[in-house]
Amino acid sequence: MVAEKISRRVFLSVVSTVSAVASVGLLAACGGKPKEFSCAADASLKEDEKKVRESVKYVDKSQEPGKKCSNCSQYLKAAAEGQCGGCKVVKGTIHPEGYCTLWTRAS
Ligand code: SF4
Known part of the structure; x- marks a missing residue:
């Protein structure tokens, strides 16, 4: 159970990090700023x-x-x-x- 919670926590942390990186990359790709x-x-x-x-x-x-x-x-x-x-x-x-x-x- 503890291992499962840690895994879930790690999973959510990774998803959060990947989302942040993807958002920054998307903004850069779109130009973000004219x-x-x-x-x-x-x-x-x-x-x-x-x-x-x-x-x-x-x-x-x-x-x-x-x-x-x-x-x-x-x-x-x-x-x-x-x-x-x-x-x-x-x-x-x-x-x-x-x-x-x-x-x-x-x-
Ligand atoms: S007249 Fe020409 S230069 Fe003057 S505001 Fe209009 S588009 Fe711009």
């Missing part, structure tokens, strides 16, 4: 395009609650998650978490 990337420096832009970008105060990371490029009506979705998208009015690479003063909610 991959960081930048769309701010687009070397292909012409000087006037850079000036427009500056004049509308484009940033890669929105500081406006609820407002970001990915929910803006002008946003052109990236080909894949973790990549820069585009914009109908601001030239160059655009971060989905970015923002500029031309932001308008997508319908």
Whole structure:
């Protein structure tokens, strides 16, 4: 009986450990945290395009609650998650978490 209780205790301990390790592994496999990337420096832009970008105060990371490029009506979705998208009015690479003063909610 004692041996059976110990075995059960050991079994539960092993199951608990394996579950914790599997959870950590699954989080890592899913990314857990979105991959960081930048769309701010687009070397292909012409000087006037850079000036427009500056004049509308484009940033890669929105500081406006609820407002970001990915929910803006002008946003052109990236080909894949973790990549820069585009914009109908601001030239160059655009971060989905970015923002500029031309932001308008997508319908
Ligand atoms: S208009 Fe501005 S906020 Fe909207 S997608 Fe283009 S850069 Fe982002």
